[in-house]
Amino acid sequence: MSTETVEKAIEKKPAEALLSKRRKRLISDPLVDDNPITIQVLGICSALAVTTQMKPTLVMAISVIFVMVMSNLVISLMRNTIPSRVRIIVQLAVVASLVTLVNEVLKAFAFDMYKELSVFVGLIITNCIVMGRLEAFALGNKPYDSVLDGFGSALGYSWIILTVAFFRELWGSGSVFGLPIFDYVSSIFGPDFKLATNGLMVSPVGAFVILGLIIWVQRTKTGYVEH
Amino acid sequence: MQQSNAYIITFSVILTVVLGLLLSGTSQVLGPLQKEAEALDKKKQILGAVISAEEIGSMKAEEINAFYNSHIATVVVDIEGNEVTEQGGTPVTAESVDIGKNYKKPVEERLFPVFIFHEEGNAEAVQSYIFPVYGAGLWDAIWGFVALDTDMNTIGGVTFAHAGETPGLGARITESGVQQRFVGKEIFNEQGELVAVSMQKGEGKDYTGEPHKVDGMSGATITANGVNDMLSNYLGHYKAFIDSKKSSTTLAVVN
Numbered sequence: 249m250s251t252e253t254v255e256k257a258i259e260k261k262p263a264e265a266l267l268s269k270r271r272k273r274l275i276s277d278p279l280v281d282d283n284p285i286t287i288q289v290l291g292i293c294s295a296l297a298v299t300t301q302m303k304p305t306l307v308m309a310i311s312v313i314f315v316m317v318m319s320n321l322v323i324s325l326m327r328n329t330i331p332s333r334v335r336i337i338v339q340l341a342v343v344a345s346l347v348t349l350v351n352e353v354l355k356a357f358a359f360d361m362y363k364e365l366s367v368f369v370g371l372i373i374t375n376c377i378v379m380g381r382l383e384a385f386a387l388g389n390k391p392y393d394s395v396l397d398g399f400g401s402a403l404g405y406s407w408i409i410l411t412v413a414f415f416r417e418l419w420g421s422g423s424v425f426g427l428p429i430f431d432y433v434s435s436i437f438g439p440d441f442k443l444a445t446n447g448l449m450v451s452p453v454g455a456f457v458i459l460g461l462i463i464w465v466q467r468t469k470t471g472y473v474e475h
Numbered sequence: 476m477q478q479s480n481a482y483i484i485t486f487s488v489i490l491t492v493v494l495g496l497l498l499s500g501t502s503q504v505l506g507p508l509q510k511e512a513e514a515l516d517k518k519k520q521i522l523g524a525v526i527s528a529e530e531i532g533s534m535k536a537e538e539i540n541a542f543y544n545s546h547i548a549t550v551v552v553d554i555e556g557n558e559v560t561e562q563g564g565t566p567v568t569a570e571s572v573d574i575g576k577n578y579k580k581p582v583e584e585r586l587f588p589v590f591i592f593h594e595e596g597n598a599e600a601v602q603s604y605i606f607p608v609y610g611a612g613l614w615d616a617i618w619g620f621v622a623l624d625t626d627m628n629t630i631g632g633v634t635f636a637h638a639g640e641t642p643g644l645g646a647r648i649t650e651s652g653v654q655q656r657f658v659g660k661e662i663f664n665e666q667g668e669l670v671a672v673s674m675q676k677g678e679g680k681d682y683t684g685e686p687h688k689v690d691g692m693s694g695a696t697i698t699a700n701g702v703n704d705m706l707s708n709y710l711g712h713y714k715a716f717i718d719s720k721k722s723s724t725t726l727a728v729v730n
Contacts, residue, residue, distance in 0.1 A: 329486065330486070331478045331482060331483040331486055332478075333478070333483060334483055334486070334487060337487075338486075338487075338490060341490060341491070341494055342494070345494045345497060345498055348498055348501075349497075349498070349501055352498075352501050352502060352505050352509070353501075353505065355505070355509045355512065356505040356508035356509045356512060357508070357512075359509075359512035359513065359515070359516050360516075362512075363516070367639075
């Protein structure tokens with residue numbers, strides 16, 4: 249069978265530095281210039297749904313980082329053996345298995361988190377960012393590069409949802425990571441003073457507003473225009 | 476590159492088996508831990524009807540287990556209020572009764588566990604009776620626990636949970652702000668008929684003087700109706716038990 253043909257073309261070159269300029273770009277590009285959420289506008293569903301509070305958002309971010317790094321690694325390792333006609337299903341199977349692993353671990357060790365996130369952890373399977381990176385990068389690149397690429401994209405996703413969650417929790421519930429910031433601030437100004445929270449921020453609409461603002465600020469700074 | 480069908484099929488089979496083994500292995504290893512977490516979660520819900528959410532949140536897993544063991548006694552009854560200790564030869568305990576599964580059976584065959592909240596270590600000094608309730612919300616099942624004070628009339632507290640209500644709308648039944656609205660309400664009217672309590676349509680009205688009405692949830696009327704049905708159904712199912720406790724307490728007062 250003609251499966252092991254592509255790989256052997258590369259001759260011995262001087263080994264690339266562990267974090268060469270090109271590899272650094274693999275991580276840094278998705279953070280701002282090619283951010284999966286704000287530029288590619290992928291993964292919006294979970295960005296809206298899980299970001300009412302910081303804690304579940306952090307768990308979600310860690311889960312996505314784990315799933316993306318591992319799936320990129322596995323797919324990249326298998327890239328020369330995966331039959332191209334069923335590659336999407338193979339990717340799906342790998343991602344789904346990893347997500348199920350995350351779900352099982354959460355259920356055993358963080359049941360409250362599992363209850364809060366359950367549906368959305370499952371939905372990582374269909375998160376376009378994961379499949380997108382597998383299809384666009386991991387299928388054609390070496391494992392180490394693929395891991396860096398997955399890590400970069402997942403970080404790009406994570407910092408955006410954490411930022412959204414920070415503002416939504418602060419303005420919607422008056423707290424950060426469950427710490428009642430608004431109560432502290434209010435108490436400085438005397439007993440009658442009370443900072444009001446905004447109910448809009450607790451509903452998904454709030455996430456749209458914050459996300460829109462982030463995209464606006466970012467595109468003003470980078471000068472990015474959609475073609 | 477094109478591969479033969481045989482290669483693709485072999486590849487798929489190997490992949491399926493490897494992933495399947497991985498997942499079932501994990502499930503086997505983590506299964507006991509997950510069962511434990513589920514049982515703990517149920518205890519938290521039961522205790523949530525009588526003590527505040529903050530208090531539960533500040534307790535560690537072992538503390539919750541210890542508190543539960545020293546404060547909760549259980550009994551299982553049938554629709555007529557008779558105690559059930561075994562069914563088909565197997566002993567029945569309140570913790571092992573699956574309310575969701577029982578919900579699918581005809582009412583006469585269901586088992587109804589009661590969790591009795593008492594003073595520490597003293598099962599005689601009952602403080603409240605906690606009844607599990609179960610019903611249907613808008614999208615999926617809803618359930619909860621209702622604590623009745625020893626007068627068997629006043630609601631001491633409730634906890635609700637849901638499988639898939641809309642976040643921000645029906646899912647608000649899990650918020651303590653909504654659950655607090657039930658505290659102090661009464662389930663029997665002045666004629667002694669069981670009327671339970673019902674959430675009203677609309678939100679923001681004051682129902683302080685009305686013992687059977689609770690402020691509703693804006694935008695979640697169907698979930699609220701589900702809660703109402705669940706409460707009146709299950710309090711009705713427990714009525715025989717409630718009446719028996721009621722008469723014994725009145726007797727005690729008369730004596």
